Structure formats: structure tokens, C-alpha cells
Amino acid sequence: MKQISALARVFAYLSLLTVGGGMAAFPEMKVLTVEVHKWLTFAQLIHLYSVGQLAPGPNMMMIVSIGQWAGGFLGALVTVVAFFGPTALLAFVVARLWKRLERWRWRASIQQGLAPVSIGLLLAGCFTMAKGAITGLDTGTIAVGVLLILQRYKINPALLVLAGAAVGAFSFIPK
Amino acid sequence: MGTPVSAAAVSIRDIFLEFLVIGATSFGGVVPYLRGALVNKRRWIDDKEFVQMLSISQSLPGLNASNMAILVGEKLHGMMGSIAAIVGICLPGGVLMYLVGMFYHLHGDHVWATAALKGVAAAAVGLILSTVLQLSKKSLAGKVDFIFMAMTVLSVNRLHQSVPRTLIVVGILAILFHRPSRTEKARIAQ
Numbered sequence: 001m002k003q004i005s006a007l008a009r010v011f012a013y014l015s016l017l018t019v020g021g022g023m024a025a026f027p028e029m030k031v032l033t034v035e036v037h038k039w040l041t042f043a044q045l046i047h048l049y050s051v052g053q054l055a056p057g058p059n060m061m062m063i064v065s066i067g068q069w070a071g072g073f074l075g076a077l078v079t080v081v082a083f084f085g086p087t088a089l090l091a092f093v094v095a096r097l098w099k100r101l102e103r104w105r106w107r108a109s110i111q112q113g114l115a116p117v118s119i120g121l122l123l124a125g126c127f128t129m130a131k132g133a134i135t136g137l138d139t140g141t142i143a144v145g146v147l148l149i150l151q152r153y154k155i156n157p158a159l160l161v162l163a164g165a166a167v168g169a170f171s172f173i174p175k
Numbered sequence: 176m177g178t179p180v181s182a183a184a185v186s187i188r189d190i191f192l193e194f195l196v197i198g199a200t201s202f203g204g205v206v207p208y209l210r211g212a213l214v215n216k217r218r219w220i221d222d223k224e225f226v227q228m229l230s231i232s233q234s235l236p237g238l239n240a241s242n243m244a245i246l247v248g249e250k251l252h253g254m255m256g257s258i259a260a261i262v263g264i265c266l267p268g269g270v271l272m273y274l275v276g277m278f279y280h281l282h283g284d285h286v287w288a289t290a291a292l293k294g295v296a297a298a299a300v301g302l303i304l305s306t307v308l309q310l311s312k313k314s315l316a317g318k319v320d321f322i323f324m325a326m327t328v329l330s331v332n333r334l335h336q337s338v339p340r341t342l343i344v345v346g347i348l349a350i351l352f353h354r355p356s357r358t359e360k361a362r363i364a365q
Contacts (some may be wrong), residue, residue, distance in 0.1 A: 017338045019236045020310070020345060023303055027331050028338045047283065047292040051275060051300035057198040057205065058269030064269045065276025076273055084261060087237025091245040092257055094235060105355035113350030116320040118233070118329025119310050126303040126343075127332050133296035142294055146301025151308065153353035158203035161298045164237045168294015169287055 003071045004078050010097055011063060011082035018087065022060035026125030031097025039070040046132045053161050057083075142167060185219060185251040187259045193217060194244055205240040205264070209247075240264055244364030290311055323349040 009150070010032045017025040026049070033039050045066075052062030060083070067079025094101070101107050134140050148172045180334055193212055201208035206229065213219050220228070232242035241261055248260030266319055317319060330341040 016236050017342070018238060018242055019342060020233065020311060021306070022238055023306075025338065044279075046296045047279065048272075048276065050292065050296040052272060053299050053302060054202070055268040055271045055275070055296075056201045057264055057266075058238045060238055060269035061202070061265065061272040062276075064272040065279065068273055068276045069280060069302070075270075076276075080265065080269055084237075084241050084265065087235065088245050088257070088261055091232070091237055091242045092249055092254065094231060095246050095249040095257075098231065103250065105359075106350075109350050109353045109355055112316065112353040113323075114234050114346060115310075115314040116323035117327050117346045117349055119315065120305055120324040121331070121338060121342065122303065122310070123307050123324070124328045124331035124338075125305060126300060127328065129296075130300050130305070133293075135293075135298050139293060139297035142297035143301035143304070145287070146298045147304045147308075150302065150305040155306075156203040157302050159214065161295055161302065164294040164296075164298025165291040166294070168297070169291040172290035172293045173286060 004075055007067055007071055007079050008032050008082045010037065011067075011079050012086050015083045015086045017121075018060070019114060020122050022058075023125035023129075024118060024121035027128045030128060036076055037070070039066055042132050049129065050133070050161065054158055075127055138171060185256070187252055187255050190248055190251055190256050191259040191263045194248075194260040195266060198264040199267035201240075209240075209243055213247060220247060224250075246267070320349075322325060323352075 014025045014029055014032070017028055029043060030045060034045055035040050048062040048065050052065075053059060055061050063079050063083050064076045067076035069075075071078065099150065130143070134143055142164050146157075148158060149155060150157060191255065197208050197212050210222075210225055214222050214225050227244045228243060229239065231246060232239045235242055238244075241264065244260035244264045245257045248257035250256070252259070279288075283292070311324070315324065326348075327341055327345050330336045330345065331338060
């Protein structure tokens, strides 16, 4: 039961940090799930996040796996509700108020001001993850390759993540 | 097809099923799938509304996919519409990751799995960088925005400040910089 309430608290809190995208919460997610509660290792967190990019739907459904490990089926369920509940409620309230907010002078200021901060949070999350995921020239090449291909061609990113798996499976097997 | 349907005509069941299909098929990012299903196929919202809802979704905490589900669901059928949409879009990926999590727990330390996952993680880093680049091109206006972005990164990665503290401090600075008197002047100047 202690785990379940910890999952609820941690993921409700992380939920509110996902400004701009799930990656914005990644540095804090690492601290709380890996260092504080020890539900999984940093390598496992990186793996789950990355595999999660292959799943359809919202790109942070990997939280379900963390919930399942820490608290079984109930843990998974509580994690999803905690992670989507608070922001869903906020979005619902904003949807209701939007007509009135449209005339509020600060609305555009908030949107413009939050843009660079949310992009910065995504980048910070990306760097936190890269510390664990980019371990040498080989993994660096895969990351840069994916980046360049996505800049140049319109291709489904999930296919590139799959290609990463294939390259990895053939190159990183210990000889 | 034809004229956009009126909001009252959309049932909870239709909302749930449409978002369930999006949740089950949107590989590689939900936004294009949402647009295809809601704007082109169902005509529940028009393109202008879609873009506006997306910009609201991006500036609120929460994922684009789940915020869009709430906003579109609310428009179509109030609170029950929102609930049907978010449950629908989360369900397939959630069930999949539940199974993947169990499987990974059992077999994740197999040499083949470890090697493949190393490649997957590296590719995911490239994917996030590409998202960052795309968003920067679209929504950063001027040098000052790049400074706010850099401050955010330094605060989290170098100064090891927590994400909420960074968000509040740099966020308030950036919002004050883009204060109404300034943004309205800029709009008039254009």
C-alpha cells in the first residue's frame, strides 16, 4: 500500500512538470523513480522510455511499466490516473474558460513566454537521457543519424527507432 | 462527409471508438493522426480550431495527445466526452506497455535485448533533438527566447535546480519579457 501511495504522489507531481512534452519531466522522473524510490535503474528507465516511443498513443505510456513493476496491476492503474488526472482536469477547466481567456491580455504573453522555457525543459530532459544513452561514438552516430534523417526526410519516427534497435542488435552484441 | 456535424450529434460511444482507433494506430507521434481523424475524416473540428487547440495543448502541462483528447472531447460532449476521449487514446498504448514492461522485466538482461535497447535509446535521443529543433523553428521569436531556453537548460543540467523551480523562475521572467504592452506594440509594428 505504501508503494501505491508513493506511485500516486510521484506521478501526480511529474504530471504537472510535463510542460511542452513528457521529456520535460524526465530529469525529475530520474531523481524520483531511480534515486529516491529505486523502482528501477537509470538504464532501465532509459530503455523503457525509448521502447515507449514505439508504442502508439501518448508517448509516455511507459509509466505503466514502472507502475506495474512497483505495484502490480493496481500500481499500473494508479500510475496512469495520477499521471493523466491532474493535467486532464486543468485542460478541462481551461477548455471551459477559453472563450473568456481569449480576451485576457496576458494570455498571449504566457504562451509566448512559456515557449522557450518548455523547449529548454525538453532539451534538458534530452541531455539527462543522453548522459545514460550516448556512451560512445557508436551510439552518438545513431543519434545524429536519426536527427539528420528526420531533418531531411518526412519519415515516421517510429521506423527510425526500430532501425536503431536493428543496428543495436547487430553492432552491440559482445563478441 | 460534407458539412461539419453539429456537436450534439456526436455520441460518447463514437468519441470513445474514434480515440481508441487513434490510440491504437498513432505510431511515431499522435498529432498527424489526430488531424487526419478529427479534421479530415470525421469533420468534428475544422483546421483552424485544430491549430488553436494544439497551441493550447502545448502551453499547458500535460502531453499533447492527452490534452487534445480533453479539449476535443469537451467540445463534442462536455465532461463525458473528455473522459471517453482520454480513456480511448490511452488504453491501447497502456495495455501494450503493461505487457512490454512484464516482458522486459523477464528478458531485458538478455544480450540481444540489451544490444537492441542500446540502439533504441540512442535513436530516441536523436528523435527528441529533432522535436526540439522543430519546435524552436516554429515558436522561438528572437535572440532573447534563445537566452531563456539556454537559462532553462543550464538551470536543470548544470546548476541541478529542480524542474518546477526552473519553470517558475525562468517562466516568470520570460512571461514578463513578453508582457502585453510589449507584444501588442510588436504586433502594431508588423
